[in-house]
Amino acid sequence: MWNENELTQKLGITYPIIQAGMAGGVTTPELVAAVSEAGGLGTLGAGYMSPSQIREAIRQIRQLTDKPFGVNLFIPETPDIVDTEVDRANDRLRSFREALAISEIPTVEKISTAVFEKQINVLVEEHVPSCSFTFGILPKKFIQQLKEKNIVMIGTATTVEEAKINQENGMDMVVMQGSEAGGHRGTFTGAFEEAMIGTMALIPQTVDQVNIPVIAAGGISDGRGVLAALVLGAQGVQIGTAFLTSIESGVNKQHKEMVLHSKEDELTVTSVFSGKPARGIRNEFIQQMEKYQKDLPPYPIQHTLTQGIRSEAAKQHRPEWMSLWCGQNPRLCKQQPAGKLMETLVRQVENKIEKARLLSSSHNNG
């Protein structure tokens, strides 16, 4: 059967389809549970959540489903805060703050890894079935903690080298994020520009070099994409954008509308919102800020500085100043229940397999 492999077995799921953990309120417990109930792996995007919010969301998911699910976290980055750099960035953001009547300038505090440690503790204490990480490699002590609880660990990579590093460090499987992907790049070695490899090239080269199951991510939103990824050697797919427009998604309404109405040539990869490159819909904020792209404070400092602007822009219905993350597949996205999307993906894969079977038997008979 197309859907039975090491990945589905390890994760305890029926279909090798993972709904990407999307931080920032997209992945409501309802979305996660709907995907898991439909036989995939729903994932809570918990990168920006406090430990207590994560615990509460996990408990809510468990009230909605008894199926396996995942929690996604960010490996913390702790750059030094350079005051002159922060002041310069605030100067560049002033006109947006003024237009939105934001009087408060956020304070940037020394970033500590203590919160991350507490987030991990919640995953261990709640004994979640699986967890995934992006932006780097999980420190050894946490790997040990999660392994002891038999929690499946999924890393993220954007090059074959990064996939190998994930494997060497004990990840059970790895998401290969192609350049088509919406949201932040997971690149953690070298320049991101050199790690903009399309999913089609990334998957076969990776499966030839690592032994752990490979998960394809980026530009997949229907059964054609799922089957193609499996043919290339992936054992599963991770889908973000197509679930972002689902009914259960907690994404801001304007963001959802923009994705539903955008096209593949209206997107770009930009660091202006957070200091880390991410793919989203091109808008006025990006156009005005991209001249500063090469000298922005690093992630997550720029993220903190633009936070108020992004959330106030959402409140004031100004999508032109919001971060509108989106993969290169917006034309295939629909507003529909997540369970219906799962059902459609599975049916489309099965129809394609059946068609290929009929074609080959008619060739054989002919």
Ligand SMILES: Cc1cc2nc3c(=O)[nH]c(=O)nc-3n(C[C@H](O)[C@H](O)[C@H](O)COP(=O)(O)O)c2cc1C
């Ligand atoms: C709105 C949005 C938020 C995302 N947030 C996260 C995140 O918090 N953690 C993560 O590992 N990946 C995140 N991603 C990236 C996904 O894991 C995945 O690589 C991507 O969605 C796959 O491409 P697709 O959007 O074309 O399906 C996000 C993607 C989107 C679209």
